[in-house]
Amino acid sequence: MRRNKVKTMIAKLALAAAVISGGLQAASAETANIWVRADGSNFMPRIVDAFNKAHKDQIKLDIIPNAEIIPKYGAAAAGGTAPDALSLDLIYTPSFAAAGQLEDITDWAKSLPYFASLSPAHVKTGTYKDRIYGLPFSADASVLIWNKKLFKQAGLDPEKGPTNWAEIEADAEKVNALGGDIKGFYFSGNCGGCNIFTFTPLIWASGGDILSEDGSKATLDSPQLRGAIDLYRSMVKKGLVPEGAQTDTGSNFFAAFAAGNIGISPSGAFAIGALNTQYPNVDYGITFLPGKDGGWSSFAGGDNFVVTKGTKKIEVVKEFLDFAYSLEGQTILAKYGSLPVRNDIAKEALKDLDPRYQVAAEAMAKGKTPYSVVFNDLINSANGPWTQMINEVFFGDDVDGAIKNAQDTMQSIIDQAPNK
Amino acid sequence: MASIAIAPARARARTSLRQWVGLLYVLPAVALVTVFFVIPLGMTAWMSLHNWPLMGEHSFIGLDNYVAILRDTRFWNALKFTFYYTVVVTIAIFAVAFPLAIFIERPRPLTNLYRTAFFMPAVVGFASASLLWSWLLNVDSGLFSPAAYDLGLTEKKINLLATFQPAFWSIIAMVVWKVAGFTMIILMTGLQSIPQDLQEAAVIDGAGPFARFRMITLPLMRRTLALALILSVAGSILAFDQFYIILRGGPRNQTLTAVYWIFNQSFVSFKLGYGAALSMVLLVILVALSLIQLWLLRKPAGLDD
Known part of the structure; x- marks a missing residue:
């Protein structure tokens, strides 16, 4: 009896010792805190889980609503409680870097063997004054999607999407003629972010641009912008676009097409995953956003991974990023809604997935991203000059006045920016 | 002599003790006001003298932010729109709330039901009410436009939020629906505090209902009116939620209010210092307006109430 007690005691002590030593071991491993915006709430927890299972160092993930993360x-x-790193909408990287908020990771980035195959659009926005502050993490490219079922009903070839502006309008018109609730075309007419993503590629593919390469000049006064506006105006005038488009601030950007009664809509690669999982009945095709007479372009969007200046956990963060860039990491990303950001292994990461991803991946690889330290003020703000202009030029009467007004306002915002 | 000198001293000691006890009683309130009002206000004033970005270093720039405000035409436009909105919405609220208050003041069958029904929207938060109306006003999946179209009142579904006039009046309707019940309750208490015998005396003197309303009801409700008016004006000048949630400041930035502009400067353009300066300017304007209203509705000399 007594011996038994001693035995149990010894066993308990041993257990306690094991717990303590185990605890110590865990303490020697570091935990880094990472934030991601809600757009990443599908793939980010998966990749963090996979990392945590395979590594001693751990990542603690917080998901923040899109509008609140900044x-x-x-x-x-x-307040000194910033996370060690965050996955940041890539267009914000220049302004964060300009504010002196980010760790310079140039040397580490350049030491990566696959640095040259990282998404060029991400690296470009991640670079500020020739130093690298952000590296690609997740990617989304803008594409054109069309509803194959409606194309068939309208007597169009369901396997062939439009390849230039005239075809977009003609196809939309045919689908629209089906009548009832069915409409030819949809876009979010009061959403700056949606339209920089899906409307500017039409301009780029035709040889124009809205900002100079370094973001120091607004270049709205171009025939290509005017042409793309005329395309949208004409479709609005012909009634091919639902009434709600005029006031859609982005909430219907994806949902309108997903409901199944829109013929054509500019959208993003994210729609592939979202349609496949949430709307399996919608039969759709994916193609590039074309230029006026053919050719194509895409907005390379997504997140850059940035490190908070002065963090003590930088080694953990690097370990995590390295894991995300592995084939395993890239495959997890692709499977749960982001395009791969390493072009050298993109094909392999996508090989078991929906073939329509290949179009999006190609769009991503040649995608373009405007560069500006005041991107939020210029483009994304619901009250900024870009948002105001697109609404006026698509639906209003004074196109030239609206363009001129936006050109002047954008230029004055650029000129007043604190860190040019 | 000596005893006379001592008595007031004792009294003074008693008074000062009472004052200390009194201070003890108000201390929690003082602490709350200090922590949640005085310190933030001081902080705002301090920040307004800096170039204070959301991220990165801040630097002292004196009154530069205030000088910039003078040239900020979009802020003054927003303020102009805010005043316009305030005037319209205050008139609309009173136009609805006053008749309602008169209607529910006296006990009659179902009074409690009416009171509750009219007051109900006031307990909904502004943000939730805005979301609700945002759906009601939606052209494709909402209530008003599809209903009008299905009833054959309009030829096609009309997007109420696409142009200024219908969008603005939709907001006014929503705010009146939301706030009139609250104003009604305030006005009702004012109506009930008027002694019945005054009205009766006036009836005997031969005054008609309109004369009684103008000569007795309105003057005796001055304090209640002042309270309801100041609440309505202050609330309207600080309007933000409904314009942010339903209209996003649109159509085409025509419904940007002053607070909306402060929000944009602070959290879209990341200029916290400038946002703080704008807040200080708005505070001064609001205090001045409230003083003017109190002065207008002050007790005229010689009137006793």
Whole structure:
């Protein structure tokens, strides 16, 4: 009896020792905190889980609503509680870097053997004054999607999407003629972010641009912009676009097409995953956003991975990023809604997935991203000059006045920017 | 002599003790006001003197932010729109709330039901109410436009939020629906505090209903009116939720309010210092307006109530 007690005691002590030593071991491994915007809430937890299972160092992930991640990060940084790193909408990288908020990771980035095959659009926006502050993490490219079932009903070839502007309008008109709730074309007419993503590629593919290469000049006064506007205006005038488009601030950007009664809509690669999982009944095709007379372009969007200046966990962060760039990491990303960001293994990461991803991956590889430290003010703000202009030129009466007004306002915002 | 000198001293000691106890009682309130009002206000004033970005270093720039405000035409336009909205919505609220208050003041069958029904929307938060109306006003999946179209009132579904006039009046309707019940309750308490015998005396003197309303009801409700008016004006000048959620400041930035502009400067353009300066300007304007209203509705000399 007594011996038994001693035995149990010894066993308990041993257990305690094991727990303590185990605890110590765990403490020697580091945990880094990472934030991601809600857009990444599908793939990010999966890749963090996979990393945590395979590594001693751990990642603690916080998912922040899209609209709040910037102010929240700013407040946290001011209070000294910023995460060690975050997955940041790539267009914000220049302004974050300009604010002196980010760790310079140039040397590490350049030491990566696959650095040259990382998404060029991401690396370009991740670079500020020739130093690298952000590296690609997740990717999304804009594409054109069409509804194959409606194309068939309208007597069009369901396997062939439009390849220039005239075809977009003609196809939309045919689908629209089906009548009832069916409409030819959809876009979010009051959403700056949606239209920089899906409307500017039409301009780029035709040889125009809205900002100069370094973001120092607004270049709205171009025949290509005017032409693309005329395409949209004409479709609106012919009634090919639902009434709600005029006031859609982005909430219907994806949902309108997913409902199954829109013929053609500019969208993003994210739609492939979202349609396949949430709307399996919609039969759709994916093609490039064309130029006026053919050719194509795409907005290379997504997130850059940035490191908070002065973090002590930088080694963990690097370990995590390295894992994300592995074939395993890239495959997880692709499977759960992001395009791969390493072009050298993109094909392999996508090989078991929906073949329509290949179109999007190609769009991503040659995609383009405007560069500006005041991108939010110029483009994304619901009250900025870009958003105001697109709404006026698509639906209003004074196209030239609206363009001129936007050109002047954008230029003055660029000129007043604190860190040019 | 000596005893006379001592008595007031004792009294003084008693008074000062009472004052200390009194201070003890108000201390929690003072602490709350200090922590949640005075310190943030001081902080705002301090930030307004800096170039204070959301991220990165801030630097002292004196009154530069205030000088910039003078040239910020979009802020003044937003303020102009805010005043226009305030005037329209306040008139609309009173136009609805006053008749309602008169209607529910006296007990009659189902009064409690009416009171509750009219007051109900006031307990909904502004943000939730805005989301609700955002759906009601949606042209494709909402209520108003599809209903009008299905009833054959309009030839096609009309997008109420696409142009200024229908969008603006939709907001007014939503705010009146939401706020009139609250104003009604305030006005009702004012109506009930008027002694019945005054009305009766006036009836005996031969005053008609309109004269009684103008000469007795309105003057005796001055304080209640002042309260309801100041609440309505202050609330309207600080309007933000409904314009942000339903209209996003649109169509084409025609419904940007002052607070909306402050929000944009602070959290879209990341200029916290400038946003703080704008807030200080708005605070001064609001205090001035409230003083003017109190002065207008002050008690005229010689009137006793």
